[in-house]
Amino acid sequence: xxxxxxxxxxxxxxxxxxxxxxxxxxxxxxxxxxxxxxxxxxxxxxxxxxxxxxxxxxxxxxxxxxxxxxxxxxxxxxxxxxxxxxxxxxxxxxxxxxxxxxxxxxxxxxxxxxxxxxxxxxxxxxxxxxxxxxxxxxxxxxxxxxxxxxxxxxxxxxxxxxx
Numbered sequence: 142x143x144x145x146x147x148x149x150x151x152x153x154x155x156x157x158x159x160x161x162x163x164x165x166x167x168x169x170x171x172x173x174x175x176x177x178x179x180x181x182x183x184x185x186x187x188x189x190x191x192x193x194x195x196x197x198x199x200x201x202x203x204x205x206x207x208x209x210x211x212x213x214x215x216x217x218x219x220x221x222x223x224x225x226x227x228x229x230x231x232x233x234x235x236x237x238x239x240x241x242x243x244x245x246x247x248x249x250x251x252x253x254x255x256x257x258x259x260x261x262x263x264x265x266x267x268x269x270x271x272x273x274x275x276x277x278x279x280x281x282x283x284x285x286x287x288x289x290x291x292x293x294x295x296x297x298x299x300x301x302x303x304x
Contacts, residue, residue, distance in 0.1 A: 159182075159220065161220075161262040162218050162254075162262065162264070163182065165256065165262045165263070166199065166218050170199075170201055173204070174204035175201040175203065175204055176202045177200075178200045178201060179199065180200075181197070195239040196240075197215035197216055197243070197251050198216060198217055198218045199215065200213060200215045200249065201214055202214075213248075214249050215251045216251070216252045217253050217272075218254045220255070221256075222258060223257065223258065224257060224281075232275075244272065251271075252271055252272060254267070254269050254291075255267065255270065255281070267290070268290060269291045
């Protein structure tokens, strides 16, 4: 059977890079024992866009939790070749509001996984930032993001629970 070809589904180069980075993030978490609960890739047909496009890309549960009583968290994935001009405004106010509503309604914390440089499926620098740590309208700078460099402490579960 030939390999799955995303290009045949009409993905743009940008969408393919996003898919590759999301795949990299999924592998990183699943190798540490996190369970992937949901993977929402942006989809649309003409002007028809599902509501799920407003939600974070991935949702996981912490390892070792009881089904039905597990600790869920969501991850929005962004890969960029570089930090443009050493700052990056990663979200507009409308999307930020949608994430805040989602986090409140679903009772899940949201994290921003950022990959910079290299390739989307092998980034050079990686960050995992709690969404609440990013101020409204603020841009992300490498200096500020350094405290959230990935790989994080070996106990990623403690980091997720503490945030």
